[in-house]
Amino acid sequence: MTAALVIVPAHSASARTTTAQGDPSPRVVGGTRAALGEFPWMVRLSMGCGGAMYTNQLVLTAAHCVGSTGNNTSITATVGVVDLQDSAAVKRTSTYVYRSTTYGTSTGGDWALIKLASPITGVATLPAASTTAYDTGTFTVAGWGAASEGGAQQRYLLKAQVPFVDDVSCRDAGPYYSGLIFSAELCAGQLATGGVDTCQGDSGGPMFRRDSANAWIQVGIVSHGDGCARPSAPGVYTQVSTFAATIAAAAASIGGGGPDPGGCGPFTNANNVNIPDHGAAVTSTVTASACTGNASSTTKVAVDIKHTYRGDLVIDLVAPDGSSYRLKSASNDSADNINTTYTVNASSEVRNGAWKLKVQDLYDADTGYIDSWSLTL
Structure with a gap:
């Protein structure tokens, strides 16, 4: 038999039982x-x-x-x-x-x-x-x-x-x-x-x-x-x-506490941003809204960057108040691209506001761009 989970919604044709609390039918x-x-x-x-x-x-x-x-x-x-x-x-x-x-x-x-x-x-x-x-x-x-x-x-x-x-x-x-x-x-x-x-x-x-x-x-x-x-x-x-x-x-x-830390978002920016070769840092912004309280100690930053020598790149998460969190330092890693999720303790930061992914290429010869990134606070 095919695995199935059936829930009959409360005011459906088959949902007719009503209690003092309401109608728990599904x-x-x-x-x-x-x-x-x-x-x-x-x-x-x-x-x-x-x-x-x-x-x-x-x-x-x-x-x-x-x-x-x-x-x-x-x-x-x-x-x-x-x-x-x-x-x-x-x-x-x-x-x-x-x-x-x-x-x-x-x-x-x-x-x-x-x-x-x-x-x-x-x-x-x-x-x-x-x-x-x-x-x-x-x-x-x-x-x-x-x-x-x-x-x-x-x-x-x-x-x-x-x-x-x-x-x-x-x-x-x-x-x-x-x-x-x-x-x-x-x-x-x-x-x-x-x-x-x-x-x-x-x-x-x-x-x-x-x-x-x-x-x-x-x-x-x-x-x-x-x-x-x-x-x-x-x-x-x-x-x-x-x-x-x-x-x-x-x-x-x-009362009774706020939403689960890490439960607000994700907020995503899928607009491409070119990263200058051995140039100035560039940023891509997402704006968190309708959240409550501070960010999580396990804030998630999902990054998709296309680049032909990823070791050239330094990546930071910048909070709305300007505080910076290092996600990645430069290295000798010659592989292409970055498609990963970083975890950051941003619990001292208010969730709502403009957050930036900041990327800089520190060396010559290879280029790339920010494809997309998302933030879950």
């Missing part, structure tokens, strides 16, 4: 079992929804899974296990819920934050995508929801991959999707054949993929759909990049 159908520690930021919520650790004290989930904004001590979050009966599970009760103020409007916004009673020491968090750079491609979904439409929810965490479906194709898939909000929702699934999707019980869980630094980043939140893994019925997910700044502001307003 789930994973036909998926393969995840390994312990594979997705350590996955959260199971007691009302029958999923979520992801946004900080060590905040869970990002779907608005339709919870009630109104305010104090709430009725939700239990289970973290750190694949088997929900594992005695090693970490459990925390909720103290507060923040529900998106635009959920149910033409703006969209099926997201919510749940604040836990205390932080979870050492828990992994899942950075939220702050740009649209990763809103296409192949995504991963995971959850404890039902493994078949109308079936029981699962004891073990299941996973699967779902391909991106463009907005127009999703809207035209059937009458159910006519109200798709292009600016606020993403679609994914096997449009022609079905068989891979999210389903009832997976609502609020993350849809995620690898970024340019090969780190997991959350691009979607399980929201709704027409049944589970049906042909011409993709799953619909909250587009996280659209709401990243609003989510970060809400997190700051209720």
Whole structure:
């Protein structure tokens, strides 16, 4: 049987169960079992929804899974296990819920934050995508929801991959999707054949993929759909990049820490910049915005430079305040090109602002250019 993960979105034709907390309908159908520690930021919520650790004290989930904004001590979050009966599970009760103020409007916004009673020491968090750079491609979904439409929810965490479906194709898939909000929702699934999707019980869980630094980043939140893994019925997910700044502001307003360090970006400049032979330094700029707090101690700088003698080059990262971080010194390395990711401790720097990649050729005879670079703070 083809590995599949089916989640039925909360207000789908097959999602009809409503609790005091909301409507936790989506789930994973036909998926393969995840390994312990594979997705350590996955959260199971007691009302029958999923979520992801946004900080060590905040869970990002779907608005339709919870009630109104305010104090709430009725939700239990289970973290750190694949088997929900594992005695090693970490459990925390909720103290507060923040529900998106635009959920149910033409703006969209099926997201919510749940604040836990205390932080979870050492828990992994899942950075939220702050740009649209990763809103296409192949995504991963995971959850404890039902493994078949109308079936029981699962004891073990299941996973699967779902391909991106463009907005127009999703809207035209059937009458159910006519109200798709292009600016606020993403679609994914096997449009022609079905068989891979999210389903009832997976609502609020993350849809995620690898970024340019090969780190997991959350691009979607399980929201709704027409049944589970049906042909011409993709799953619909909250587009996280659209709401990243609003989510970060809400997190700051209720406390519980900021977004995961390293989780803002990537910010990319793909404009070519020629590097003069044995000449002055040149720079290429990216502007970080909608981030919170300081940069990470593991800030990632992905560099693609075309050059016929890379040992000639000195490369620095320049922060918005002018501070410089050496990425590469000159050497006797005669090989061509630089295509690598550097890690920098930039934790003393404010994230937002203009960051520069500074490159200088110190020797004669060889030339090249900055092809592209990206920064994840």
